[in-house]
Amino acid sequence: MAEVKKIAVIAGDGIGPEVVAEAEKVLKRTEELFGYKFQTEHALFGGIAIDEKGTPLPQETLDICQKADAVLLGAVGGPKWDNNPKELRPETGLLGIRKALGLFSNLRPAVVFDCLKDASTLKAEVLEGTDLIVVRELTGGIYFGEKFRRETENGQEAVDTCAYNVNEVERIVRQAFEIAQKRRKKLASVDKANVLETSRLWREVVIKVAPEYPDVELEHVLVDNCAMQLLRRPSSFDVIVTENMFGDILSDEAAMLTGSIGMLSSASLGEGSFGLYEPVHGSAPDIAGQNLANPIATILSVALMFRMTFGYADAADAIERAVSDVLNAGHRTGDIAVDKSKAIGTTEMGDMIVAAIKK
Amino acid sequence: MAEVKKIAVIAGDGIGPEVVAEAEKVLKRTEELFGYKFQTEHALFGGIAIDEKGTPLPQETLDICQKADAVLLGAVGGPKWDNNPKELRPETGLLGIRKALGLFSNLRPAVVFDCLKDASTLKAEVLEGTDLIVVRELTGGIYFGEKFRRETENGQEAVDTCAYNVNEVERIVRQAFEIAQKRRKKLASVDKANVLETSRLWREVVIKVAPEYPDVELEHVLVDNCAMQLLRRPSSFDVIVTENMFGDILSDEAAMLTGSIGMLSSASLGEGSFGLYEPVHGSAPDIAGQNLANPIATILSVALMFRMTFGYADAADAIERAVSDVLNAGHRTGDIAVDKSKAIGTTEMGDMIVAAIKK
Ligand SMILES: [Mg+2]
Ligand SMILES: [Mg+2]
Numbered sequence: 001m002a003e004v005k006k007i008a009v010i011a012g013d014g015i016g017p018e019v020v021a022e023a024e025k026v027l028k029r030t031e032e033l034f035g036y037k038f039q040t041e042h043a044l045f046g047g048i049a050i051d052e053k054g055t056p057l058p059q060e061t062l063d064i065c066q067k068a069d070a071v072l073l074g075a076v077g078g079p080k081w082d083n084n085p086k087e088l089r090p091e092t093g094l095l096g097i098r099k100a101l102g103l104f105s106n107l108r109p110a111v112v113f114d115c116l117k118d119a120s121t122l123k124a125e126v127l128e129g130t131d132l133i134v135v136r137e138l139t140g141g142i143y144f145g146e147k148f149r150r151e152t153e154n155g156q157e158a159v160d161t162c163a164y165n166v167n168e169v170e171r172i173v174r175q176a177f178e179i180a181q182k183r184r185k186k187l188a189s190v191d192k193a194n195v196l197e198t199s200r201l202w203r204e205v206v207i208k209v210a211p212e213y214p215d216v217e218l219e220h221v222l223v224d225n226c227a228m229q230l231l232r233r234p235s236s237f238d239v240i241v242t243e244n245m246f247g248d249i250l251s252d253e254a255a256m257l258t259g260s261i262g263m264l265s266s267a268s269l270g271e272g273s274f275g276l277y278e279p280v281h282g283s284a285p286d287i288a289g290q291n292l293a294n295p296i297a298t299i300l301s302v303a304l305m306f307r308m309t310f311g312y313a314d315a316a317d318a319i320e321r322a323v324s325d326v327l328n329a330g331h332r333t334g335d336i337a338v339d340k341s342k343a344i345g346t347t348e349m350g351d352m353i354v355a356a357i358k359k
Numbered sequence: 360m361a362e363v364k365k366i367a368v369i370a371g372d373g374i375g376p377e378v379v380a381e382a383e384k385v386l387k388r389t390e391e392l393f394g395y396k397f398q399t400e401h402a403l404f405g406g407i408a409i410d411e412k413g414t415p416l417p418q419e420t421l422d423i424c425q426k427a428d429a430v431l432l433g434a435v436g437g438p439k440w441d442n443n444p445k446e447l448r449p450e451t452g453l454l455g456i457r458k459a460l461g462l463f464s465n466l467r468p469a470v471v472f473d474c475l476k477d478a479s480t481l482k483a484e485v486l487e488g489t490d491l492i493v494v495r496e497l498t499g500g501i502y503f504g505e506k507f508r509r510e511t512e513n514g515q516e517a518v519d520t521c522a523y524n525v526n527e528v529e530r531i532v533r534q535a536f537e538i539a540q541k542r543r544k545k546l547a548s549v550d551k552a553n554v555l556e557t558s559r560l561w562r563e564v565v566i567k568v569a570p571e572y573p574d575v576e577l578e579h580v581l582v583d584n585c586a587m588q589l590l591r592r593p594s595s596f597d598v599i600v601t602e603n604m605f606g607d608i609l610s611d612e613a614a615m616l617t618g619s620i621g622m623l624s625s626a627s628l629g630e631g632s633f634g635l636y637e638p639v640h641g642s643a644p645d646i647a648g649q650n651l652a653n654p655i656a657t658i659l660s661v662a663l664m665f666r667m668t669f670g671y672a673d674a675a676d677a678i679e680r681a682v683s684d685v686l687n688a689g690h691r692t693g694d695i696a697v698d699k700s701k702a703i704g705t706t707e708m709g710d711m712i713v714a715a716i717k718k
Pocket of ligand 1: 249583
C-alpha cells in the first residue's frame with residue numbers, strides 16, 4: 001500500500017477556496033485510480049487568517065505546513081487588507097511562510113496549451129512546442145539586501161545592495177541541473193556577468209558544478225539577451241535558472257508569452273522534496289464566490305506537486321492529459337472562453353477534469 | 360541661410376564605415392533639398408583607433424566631438440580586440456566618450472515597419488501601430504555602483520551596489536516628459552517601487568515633477584509587469600523611462616518585438632541639445648567590407664538626430680518616409696530579404712533611399 005502523503009491545504013482568500021476545492025477533487029480521484037494515499041489538513045492563511053486570528057501566518061498554520069510533505073495554496077490577499085500595516089498584510093505572510101519553510105527557489109513552468117495558442121500575442125508557429133521552466137532564486141539578491149537613504153550634494157540618495165554567496169548560488173544551480181536532468185536536459189543560466197560582480201560569482205559557480213552534470217547541455221545567457229531570446233525562440237528553452245530579480249522579470253515575460261497566464265502553476269522548493277504549490281494567478285476578489293474562477297492552474301499545481309515532491313509522474317501525466325483533453329473538447333471557463341455565453345463554471349470545469357483523468 | 364551644424368562622424372569598425380557612408384549621402388541630400396548646412400568632420404574611434412593611435416578614444420576624437428553639435432557613430436568592436444586588456448578595448452572607449460560628453464540617457468525607439476511586420480514573432484494585429492521609445496538612464500544604478508567580494512561562512516560573497524540620487528533621476532525624468540510632450544504625450548515610468556529603495560526614490564521624483572507636465576498622461580509600471588505588457592499591448596506605449604538595468608533589459612525586449620532589430624536607431628543625450636546617434640546593431644565583422652550591410656538603422660539615426668538635436672522635423676519626416684517608401688517598394692538588403700537572391704547591397708539601398716527623399 002502506498003505511503004500516506006500529508007498535504008497542508010491553504011485555501012486563502014478571494015477565489016482561493018473555490019479553485020482549491022476543485023484541486024482536492026482531483027487529489028481524491030487520483031487516490032482512487034492510482035492507489036496513492038493523501039491526508040489533507042486545512043489551515044488558515046492570508047487575509048482570512050488576519051480576520052480570524054489577527055495574523056496572516058498563525059503558528060498553527062506553520063505547524064501544519066511543517067508536518068506536511070507538501071503545501072497546496074490557493075491565493076491570498078485582496079483590497080480589504082491592502083492598507084493594513086505591513087505585519088498585517090497577506091503578502092507579509094507569504095514572505096514569512098517561505099522563510100519558515102526554508103523555500104529558496106520558485107519554479108514557474110511556462111507551457112503552451114495547443115488549443116489556447118491563439119490566446120498568445122506570439123505567432124503560433126513560434127510558440128509551437130514551448131515548454132520551459134524558470135527556476136528563480138528566492139531568498140537573496142537585491143530584493144533582500146541592505147537598503148537605505150543618505151544625503152548627498154545631489155539631493156537624497158537611495159541605495160539598494162545586491163549580494164549572493166557561493167552556497168546560495170550553488171544550492172539553486174544544483175537544483176536546476178537536477179530538474180533539467182529530469183526534463184530535456186538543457187539549462188540556460190542567466191546573468192549579467194559582463195557587468196555585475198554577483199553575476200560573475202554566479203557564473204563561476206555554474207561553471208564549477210557543471211561537470212557534475214555532463215548530460216545537461218549548458219548555455220550562459222545575458223539577462224537582456226534572454227529577454228530577447230524568449231521572444232525569438234521560446235521553444236528552444238528547457239530550464240532557465242537565474243537570480244531573484246532577473247527571475248522575477250523573466251518568469252513574468254515567459255508566462256505572458258504562453259498567452260495562458262491564468263493557467264500556470266508554480267512551486268516553491270527548498271532542500272529535499274518538500275514544496276509549496278500554488279497557481280501563478282492571484283486571488284481575483286472581483287469574481288470570488290461566483291463560480292467563475294478557472295481552477296486549471298491550481299489543478300496543474302497538484303500535478304506539479306506529484307511530479308516534483310512525490311515522484312508520482314504517472315498521476316501527474318494523467319492530470320495534465322485530462323486538462324488537455326477537456327480543453328481540446330472545447331470547454332472553457334469565462335477567462336479563456338472566446339464565446340463567453342458558452343463559458344462553464346469553476347465546479348463544472350473541475351468535474352470535467354476529474355471525469356477525464358484516466359490511468 | 361541656415362546655421363551650419365557641425366557633425367562629428369565616427370565610422371568605427373566592421374560595417375561601420377559602409378553604413379556611415381550611406382548616412383552621409385543622406386545628409387548631403389537633405390542639404391540640397393531643405394537648405395540645411397552640415398559640416399562633417401571624421402574621427403577615429405574604437406578598434407581602428409586602437410590600431411592607429413594606441414587608444415580607443417584619442418584626445419583628438421574627443422575634441423572633434425566636443426566642438427560638434429552632434430555625433431554620428433557607425434559601430435565599434437570586433438574579435439580582433441576582444442582579448443585586449445580593458446583599457447584597450449573598443450567598449451571602454453564607448454564608456455569613455457559617453458562620460459566625457461556628459462551623456463546620461465539612451466533613447467531607443469522601437470518602431471514597426473508595416474512591410475516588415477512579418478519579421479516579428481508577434482502577431483501583426485498586436486504589433487499594429489507600435490511606435491515607442493525607451494529612455495534609459497545611462498550613468499547610474501547597479502552597473503556603476505561599488506562592487507566587491509568578501510569571505511563569509513557560506514563561501515565567498517559578491518556584492519553590487521545600486522544607487523540613485525534625486526538629481527540623477529530628475530534630469531532624466533524631465534527629459535522623458537519633454538520627449539513625451541513632442542510625441543503622443545504618454546509616459547510610462549518603470550520601477551520596482553514595491554521592493555527597491557532606489558525605485559521608491561525614483562517614483563517620488565516622478566510624482567514630484569509630473570504636475571509640471573500636465574499634458575502628459577503618466578503611468579507607473581512595475582518592471583516585471585512592463586516585461587509582460589510590452590508583449591500584451593506594445594502599441595499602447597509611447598515613452599518608457601527607466602533606470603539603467605531595467606532599461607537595458609526592456610529596450611532589448613522592445614527592440615526584439617519589432618522584429619526589425621537591425622533597423623533600429625538610438626541616441627545618447629545629455630543636458631541641452633547635443634547628442635550621439637548610432638544604430639542599435641553592432642559592427643558585424645563577418646560581413647564587413649562586402650557591401651552586404653543594411654544602412655537603414657544608421658540612416659534613421661540621422662533622422663533621429665535631425666528631430667532630437669537640430670529640430671529639423673521636416674527633414675526627419677522626409678528621411679523616414681523615404682525609408683518606408685523604399686521598403687514598401689519591396690527593396691531589401693540580405694538581412695531582411697525573404698528571397699536572398701533578390702537582395703540589394705549597402706550602396707544600392709543607400710542610393711535608393713537618397714533618391715526617395717522628397718521635400
Ligand atoms: Mg514578477
Ligand atoms: Mg541590453
